[in-house]
Amino acid sequence: VSRGEWWVQEQALDDCPKEFHTDQDLCLLPGRDGVQSSVAHPALSSVFYLDGIGGATAVFAQRRCVVARGVSTLEPPLPPHAALAFPTPNQLLLFRGDLLHGVLQPLGTARGPRPTDEAPRRTVLVNFWND
Secondary structure, three states: OOEEEEEEEEEOOOOOOOOOEOOOEEEEEEEOOEEEEEEEOOOEEEEEEOOOOOOOEEEEEEEEEEEEOOEEEEEOOOOOOEEEEOOOOOEEEEEEOOEEEEEOOOOOEOOEOOOOOOOOEEEEEEEEEOO
16 A cells, blocks of 8 residues: 545535545546546545444445446446444444445434534545555
8 A cells, every 4th residue: 555545524414425436536537439437446445433423324335337438337247245334433344346346325213323413424534555
């Protein structure tokens, strides 16, 4: 690992949970037929939970594969397994940076309260990159 990027994310009451995605760096490059894109994924992604508020982070054993310009599929089509990390203060979730992941709607039960404007879901996210 040669570098990292970090940011803080807050999810309040009316905010939608983070949609399912893969962490990536999209570069636009000049090519023979115009502009071409290149996608890189971090070697490792992480979520550090600052509190126990909000929905779980789901990580699926699936990668997004580009099959044509602007068209991608998930490989494998159905994930052989998935992991859930429920927000717990000072908990760190690590996973491969090319895996599909996102935040689920909070249950609002004993697993943790729903976020509010006064008490949002707070996480620190760090992606680690190989150059």
